[in-house]
Amino acid sequence: MALDGPKQDFKYIGTRPDRPDGWDKVTGKARFGADFSMPGMLHGAILRSPHAHAKIIKIDATKALALKGVKAVVTRADFPEGLEGEDWNIQENVMAGEKALYDGHAVAAVAATSQLIARDALKLIEVEYEVLPHVTDVDKAMAEDAPVIREGAADYSVPEGMHPNVVRYMESGRGDLEKGFAEADLVIEESFTTEAAHQGYIEPHACVANLGADGKGDLWCCTQGHWFVRQMCTAVLGLEATQLRVTPSEIGGGFGGKTTVFIDPVALALSRKAGRPVKLVMSRSEVLRATGPTASASMDIKMGMTKEGKITAASGTFRMQGGAFPGAPVDVTTMLAFANYDIEHVHHVGYDVMTNRPKQAAYRAPGAPMGAFATESVLDELCRGLGLDPIETRLKNAVKEGTPATFGPKFPPVGLIETLEEARAHPNYSVKLGPNQGRGVASGYWMNWGGETSASVAIGDDGSVQVSIGTVDIGGSRASMALMAAEAFGIPYENVRVSIADTGSLGINEPTHGSRATFASGLAIIEASREATRKLCQRAADKWGIDADAVTWEDGCAKPSGPNAGEFDPLTIAEIAAEMGSTGGPISGHHESTPDGFGGSFGTHVVDVEVDPETGRTTILRYLVVQDAGKAIHPAYVEGQFQGGAVQGIGWTLNEEYIYGEDGRLQNPIFLDYRVPVASDLPMIDTVIVEVPNPGHPYGVRGVGETGITPPLPAIANAVRDAIGVRMKKLPLTPPRVLAAIKARD
Amino acid sequence: MVQVHLWSGLRPLVDGREVVEVEGETVGQLLDNLVKDYPGLKPAIDKGVSISVDGQIIPKSRGVKVKDSSEVFLLQRLYAG
Amino acid sequence: MSKIHVTTKVNGDEVEYLCEPRETLLDCLRDHLDLTGAKEGCGTGDCGACSVTMDGRLVCSCLVLGAEAQGKEIATIEGMAEDGALHPLQRKFIEHAALQCGICTPGILVAAKSLLEKNPDPTETEMRYWLAGNLCRCTGYDKIIRAVMDAAAEMREAS
Numbered sequence: 001m002a003l004d005g006p007k008q009d010f011k012y013i014g015t016r017p018d019r020p021d022g023w024d025k026v027t028g029k030a031r032f033g034a035d036f037s038m039p040g041m042l043h044g045a046i047l048r049s050p051h052a053h054a055k056i057i058k059i060d061a062t063k064a065l066a067l068k069g070v071k072a073v074v075t076r077a078d079f080p081e082g083l084e085g086e087d088w089n090i091q092e093n094v095m096a097g098e099k100a101l102y103d104g105h106a107v108a109a110v111a112a113t114s115q116l117i118a119r120d121a122l123k124l125i126e127v128e129y130e131v132l133p134h135v136t137d138v139d140k141a142m143a144e145d146a147p148v149i150r151e152g153a154a155d156y157s158v159p160e161g162m163h164p165n166v167v168r169y170m171e172s173g174r175g176d177l178e179k180g181f182a183e184a185d186l187v188i189e190e191s192f193t194t195e196a197a198h199q200g201y202i203e204p205h206a207c208v209a210n211l212g213a214d215g216k217g218d219l220w221c222c223t224q225g226h227w228f229v230r231q232m233c234t235a236v237l238g239l240e241a242t243q244l245r246v247t248p249s250e251i252g253g254g255f256g257g258k259t260t261v262f263i264d265p266v267a268l269a270l271s272r273k274a275g276r277p278v279k280l281v282m283s284r285s286e287v288l289r290a291t292g293p294t295a296s297a298s299m300d301i302k303m304g305m306t307k308e309g310k311i312t313a314a315s316g317t318f319r320m321q322g323g324a325f326p327g328a329p330v331d332v333t334t335m336l337a338f339a340n341y342d343i344e345h346v347h348h349v350g351y352d353v354m355t356n357r358p359k360q361a362a363y364r365a366p367g368a369p370m371g372a373f374a375t376e377s378v379l380d381e382l383c384r385g386l387g388l389d390p391i392e393t394r395l396k397n398a399v400k401e402g403t404p405a406t407f408g409p410k411f412p413p414v415g416l417i418e419t420l421e422e423a424r425a426h427p428n429y430s431v432k433l434g435p436n437q438g439r440g441v442a443s444g445y446w447m448n449w450g451g452e453t454s455a456s457v458a459i460g461d462d463g464s465v466q467v468s469i470g471t472v473d474i475g476g477s478r479a480s481m482a483l484m485a486a487e488a489f490g491i492p493y494e495n496v497r498v499s500i501a502d503t504g505s506l507g508i509n510e511p512t513h514g515s516r517a518t519f520a521s522g523l524a525i526i527e528a529s530r531e532a533t534r535k536l537c538q539r540a541a542d543k544w545g546i547d548a549d550a551v552t553w554e555d556g557c558a559k560p561s562g563p564n565a566g567e568f569d570p571l572t573i574a575e576i577a578a579e580m581g582s583t584g585g586p587i588s589g590h591h592e593s594t595p596d597g598f599g600g601s602f603g604t605h606v607v608d609v610e611v612d613p614e615t616g617r618t619t620i621l622r623y624l625v626v627q628d629a630g631k632a633i634h635p636a637y638v639e640g641q642f643q644g645g646a647v648q649g650i651g652w653t654l655n656e657e658y659i660y661g662e663d664g665r666l667q668n669p670i671f672l673d674y675r676v677p678v679a680s681d682l683p684m685i686d687t688v689i690v691e692v693p694n695p696g697h698p699y700g701v702r703g704v705g706e707t708g709i710t711p712p713l714p715a716i717a718n719a720v721r722d723a724i725g726v727r728m729k730k731l732p733l734t735p736p737r738v739l740a741a742i743k744a745r746d
Numbered sequence: 747m748v749q750v751h752l753w754s755g756l757r758p759l760v761d762g763r764e765v766v767e768v769e770g771e772t773v774g775q776l777l778d779n780l781v782k783d784y785p786g787l788k789p790a791i792d793k794g795v796s797i798s799v800d801g802q803i804i805p806k807s808r809g810v811k812v813k814d815s816s817e818v819f820l821l822q823r824l825y826a827g
Numbered sequence: 828m829s830k831i832h833v834t835t836k837v838n839g840d841e842v843e844y845l846c847e848p849r850e851t852l853l854d855c856l857r858d859h860l861d862l863t864g865a866k867e868g869c870g871t872g873d874c875g876a877c878s879v880t881m882d883g884r885l886v887c888s889c890l891v892l893g894a895e896a897q898g899k900e901i902a903t904i905e906g907m908a909e910d911g912a913l914h915p916l917q918r919k920f921i922e923h924a925a926l927q928c929g930i931c932t933p934g935i936l937v938a939a940k941s942l943l944e945k946n947p948d949p950t951e952t953e954m955r956y957w958l959a960g961n962l963c964r965c966t967g968y969d970k971i972i973r974a975v976m977d978a979a980a981e982m983r984e985a986s
Contacts, residue, residue, distance in 0.1 A: 022921035025929035026913065028864020028904035032930055035863040115854075116847055156789035157755060170822060171755040200964050202868040202876055203930040252866070252930025253964050259826075284869040331822040347754075362826070408751055408819035409798035447803060449826035475927035475965060514826020596804050636924035640966055644927060647967030671873035671962065679968040680952075680959040696802070 006693040006700030012486045016636045017493050019479040030250045033206030033222030034281045042111040044270050044280040045118035049100030052134035052356040052664025063124040069113040070121045072274035080238035087235040089325045093359045094265050101324035102356045103665040104289025111270040111278045134356040134664040138321035139298050141165045141355045149354040165354045167326040173347035180313025180345030184304025186385045191300045192374040194731040195657035198293040199363050200676045203252020204282040209267035217244045224254040225511020230503050236265040247502040248472045256362030257292040259511045285669040294363035295320040295328040297370040305382040309393040313345035314338045321353045322360035328352045329367030335407040337371035340443045341397040346406045365446045365706035369713050376442040376714030390441040391424045415628030415692035416602035422688045423604045428624045438722025443604045444710025448703040449514025450595040454507030455524035457532050458588040463574030468501040470509025471517040480633040484522045488529035490556040507592050515703025524591040526698045532589030539583050540571045597696015603627035605711035609719040616739025624686045630694040630702030643685040645708020651677045653716040657732050751819040759786035774808030794823035835896040838906025846893035853877045855893035864904035864933045875961030878934035879903045885941040904933035916978040925974035927965035935961045939975045
């Protein structure tokens with residue numbers, strides 16, 4: 001989509017100014033999801049199933065409705081019938097129909113004059129259940145005797161004879177595996193599992209809904225994508241899309257988990273029934289029981305290598321459960337599992353399996369970390385078995401521009417080799433290790449995303465610039481957007497104001513997901529700014545009485561393009577803006593597109609650990625992230641993405657897991673027991689930004705948000721292997737598991 | 747004619763072929779002609795697929811130009827994270 | 828149910844509110860006093876997003892009852908910047924990009940200020956343990972720790 005090749009010389013891009021919303025965020029003024037209120041507002045609460053799998057026989061809300069202050073109760077009967085496909089899945093997930101499908105599944109909701117009354121009323125709703133057999137493990141859910149979550153959920157791809165819980169089946173690859181493995185000097189075959197991890201955003205889902213009986217409504221909510229929220233809510237409730245205006249609040253983290261809806265349609269249904277605005281805020285245990293998490297996986301990997309370190313063949317079977325609905329990201333797992341390497345003979349098989357768990361939601365590079373854990377662990381074993389250096393071996397096999405990817409097409413320019421070379425040269429890679437310490441290396445990839453995008457810029461009467469975008473700012477992106485506008489206009493960063501527009505103010509925007517915001521909204525801002533500067537040039541041309549082609553835009557001014565254009569003093573943006581009203585009216589620029597030129601981002605991580613032989617506890621000693629950003633617009637926030645992704649990966653590897661009891665109930669639905677990394681668990685996270693420009697973006701940007709969570713799982717497992725001499729094949733590497741492995745070794 | 751490479755899960759739907767040839771100057775025309783010439787692919791294409799043209803993954807833009815010499819792969823439907 | 832009348836001081840201002848006996852201090856700050864800077868991330872004292880000080884002591888306001896604030900002095904994030912000037916910690920958080928989404932930031936700033944009042948020259952390890960009760964899911968803590976260290980150094984120099 002770039003008009004010409006990526007720009008290389010910059011005035012503002014690559015600097016580290018203060019973020020425009022910094023002041024609000026450090027003073028407590030920034031308004032997040034739960035910080036909104038409305039006059040006459042009621043408070044909602046949701047009743048959730050205590051059973052993993054149960055038929056709902058009867059719901060009686062008589063006593064709840066009799067409680068003073070209760071204004072409305074809704075159940076599935078308050079939602080329209082006849083939905084299909086993903087619309088039905090979302091409706092079924094936000095409010096159970098005939099069956100409760102997992103512990104925490106919503107079965108009814110209340111609106112009352114206070115939060116306390118609403119919660120009291122939940123206890124008065126009588127639900128009669130017929131408890132059914134359940135299954136929460138992916139391998140058990142595929143077994144012949146597994147309880148069926150739902151008949152008829154499988155799509156065209158599932159061969160006959162598979163269990164009805166298998167809802168999608170995929171196979172891809174090329175070459176001749178048998179030939180490839182025959183060429184190897186060493187072949188290793190291992191099986192691995194990962195547990196579900198939650199996105200763990202600190203802000204629980206929250207919204208305020210105001211929907212009238214006339215079908216017109218407003219919704220304020222914390223979301224990564226308010227147009228997605230609009231589409232889902234209107235589909236689930238049978239409304240016309242544009243009659244619902246959705247305004248995003250500041251968002252307290254999402255990591256993919258806020259690209260869908262859980263409570264918003266329920267709040268709207270309550271509001272419609274009660275005739276008043278309704279606020280709904282989830283508790284932490286509701287977040288853990290009923291939103292997110294990512295899929296869990298069970299995988300078999302086989303790889304072969306020559307003694308020189310060339311991978312000759314690779315195959316993988318990936319079984320993933322994504323809860324009681326289709327959608328585990330195993331398609332991406334199969335695509336990316338071996339995507340780092342140039343492999344002639346490769347084969348992938350994937351199963352998307354339903355279980356009695358919450359509907360999985362996207363989590364940072366969905367599907368990639370699990371596959372990488374398995375494949376990069378086997379690669380590490382091959383290097384060990386053949387006495388090869390893990391970085392040299394990766395360099396020998398690394399993909400580059402023109403390499404046919406394991407998923408088919410040839411790669412455009414990518415930066416894997418550059419990340420490996422930087423990692424090898426970094427001082428962390430040559431620190432001498434002590435006893436019980438180990439070093440691990442792994443690489444990972446995410447292909448990134450473009451997505452529907454709409455943005456506008458408008459010139460203020462003093463020549464300052466208002467930028468409106470539709471991708472919410474989840475990690476400081478306003479700063480990057482303002483930098484790109486400043487660069488495109490040639491005006492100071494401080495003269496740009498960036499706002500996140502509501503669904504009534506711009507065309508459709510996909511969420512801040514897929515590492516797309518800086519790439520896609522940035523591209524749209526640059527193009528919209530170019531449109532605006534063309535108009536500014538036209539005004540100058542009119543004033544000078546010359547042709548617009550003879551005017552160029554440079555450093556915030558319109559200038560004659562050369563000596564032939566005539567001799568005129570440059571007109572600044574402020575001078576043109578001051579006369580806008582009398583020279584043709586307001587000046588703005590727009591850009592709408594679905595940009596396809598997103599370039600993927602490779603990363604390589606190097607981690608050193610120490611494992612306590614007495615307790616099995618793993619301590620991260622030092623951690624290095626090297627990743628390709630294409631062009632880092634605001635390097636501090638690029639580093640922040642690298643560091644945050646790495647630490648989420650550390651949590652997934654060492655501590656975080658969904659623990660289900662025999663009864664199918666989640667046993668750790670609070671932060672005390674679902675343990676995310678805390679400051680004292682960690683060292684500083686070292687970063688190196690590699691810049692291999694993306695030809696698909698005017699400034700060369702690649703998304704950087706997601707890749708960083710992929711390498712940590714195998715990198716840490718490889719480091720633990722180095723430290724204790726045992727290959728850990730089941731995540732997380734909790735102290736009891738590691739201790740047991742050490743004991744079994746001795 | 748453009749050569750379209752299929753992922754192996756699709757091959758049983760087209761008598762085991764790895765590559766099929768269809769007419770088309772845009773991604774949209776290729777997809778329409780794939781369904782027309784190879785009806786076995788209809789359920790997969792209806793469910794949603796991505797396509798890659800000369801290395802660039804195209805999640806849904808039907809208007810992207812394709813040449814007879816382009817490298818084209820059908821990919822499983824991709825989504826953002 | 829009869830409500831409890833509470834008189835307390837918040838950020839130096841005397842305030843009063845009526846609360847249910849089971850409402851938390853966090854509920855009262857947010858719902859009765861419109862001070863929404865403190866956030867509820869967990870409601871169980873595990874995340875620290877609701878951190879405030881009560882009579883100078885760092886507490887999770889989700890674990891304190893609203894009624895307990897009677898006669899106490901509460902300090903919240905809203906009182907940290909004085910006379911329109913940011914506290915050095917607030918400035919350093921912006922300067923070091925020590926926040927991404929910003930939901931944990933108010934709690935972390937309140938907790939960090941409390942640390943520096945007790946110990947103006949903490950080691951990195953002391954800082955990491957003091958802030959271990961404040962979860963941040965975005966940053967991996969690196970830039971937070973750097974910002975606190977830099978603010979501490981500046982405050983030592985100024986004093």
